[in-house]
Amino acid sequence: MNKRETIIESSIKLFSNKGFEGTSVREIAAEAGVNVAMINYYFGSKEKLFEKVVEYRTSFLRGVFSELVNNKKISQIEKVDFMIEQLIERKFSDEKFSRLLHREMSLELRPQMRSAISSILLRNIDSVKTIIRDGIKDGVFQSVDIELTATTVLGTIHYLLTSDTMCQKILGKKEGFSPFQNKQLKKRLSDHTKQLMRSHLLKK
Amino acid sequence: MNKRETIIESSIKLFSNKGFEGTSVREIAAEAGVNVAMINYYFGSKEKLFEKVVEYRTSFLRGVFSELVNNKKISQIEKVDFMIEQLIERKFSDEKFSRLLHREMSLELRPQMRSAISSILLRNIDSVKTIIRDGIKDGVFQSVDIELTATTVLGTIHYLLTSDTMCQKILGKKEGFSPFQNKQLKKRLSDHTKQLMRSHLLKK
DNA sequence: AAATTATTTAAACATTTGTTTAGTTTTAAA
């Protein structure tokens, strides 16, 4: 890993934990083990570094679901199941960065950044919407509110994992409980969301 | 409104929009139309002001749902309906502050503050959990995952209203669309969540 | 009315902030 990437990785960690304005370039430099000036040397400014961080982390996960949507071998409800599993898998493997994106969305700062992030988050939402829409068109799903059903799927996953503390408190676990090292939780969240969608979507 | 309250109100606005570290005491002072020194005079420090802000805004909404839980005149599913309506009502009337709380929860800063906030948010979650638990005990609800079902209710509402931009994009609306002035949206979100819970909770 | 307390102010304080400079070392090309 070169110095440029080291700075990005350190930034991801610190921005995720402490927010953009809560993190100083000197902290980043210290975490990365480089001179402070290297940040401006490589990225121009702290804000441009932030842009690169988001770009760097999201560039490799474009359009993963497009094949799933067009797959004709599995049923619509199985597509929903698979998508739920994938969304949870992603969330668990990238929890802190995901929080960073959502946090930035909730701020009324850097409109350009927010616009870029909303496009990224929208990809997931659109995939879910498409599958539900197809299911309705095919007559296997009830005519639910498509947009809000997608919101429910992503909202459930995101809300539970707002933070370790939130997750612990919601589930009534002790302080030591670490959501993201917990395979059972992944399964539990997956099962709940799938069951929820089945009863919501499938005709009786 | 005295000067102390003016400072708090200005802080709510700015903290909500720009985050705690994204807001300077001089901005707050300017917004409130007071001298910078008044912040430290009244509150001691910026961080203590933040604590007072949270205290001030949450003090008057304690235990609103306790009577609902114990109400024996209405059915369990009607309780769920009512609770959903109330949660949405609250969210719409206090959208920015709610975002502030959730944003703070997602940061790994100020553990004491986070602990206080999680207690506040937990009140809502616990109320939903209690009603669902009662419904299961009474045999009118299916034996769903109680904690995660509560998460779904709150997660759906919160996720849709992460920001104006998010809401617009999710719903496919134009930039001018303002979620929090929109009565239709309230109804739509309410209808979706109720329907979702009915199909999820009620026995077939 | 005088004395006391509370409120308000402008200015200064010490740090910290992001960024730049000017110079050095390292790397790679000619």
Place this chain on the structure above:
DNA sequence: TTTAAAACTAAACAAATGTTTAAATAATTT
């Protein structure tokens, strides 16, 4: 091996940060 570009450093920069000071004004009490 010389030359030129890239990578890196310590130090300084100006601006912004939260906070405090000391003095002035306003309000309240005696």
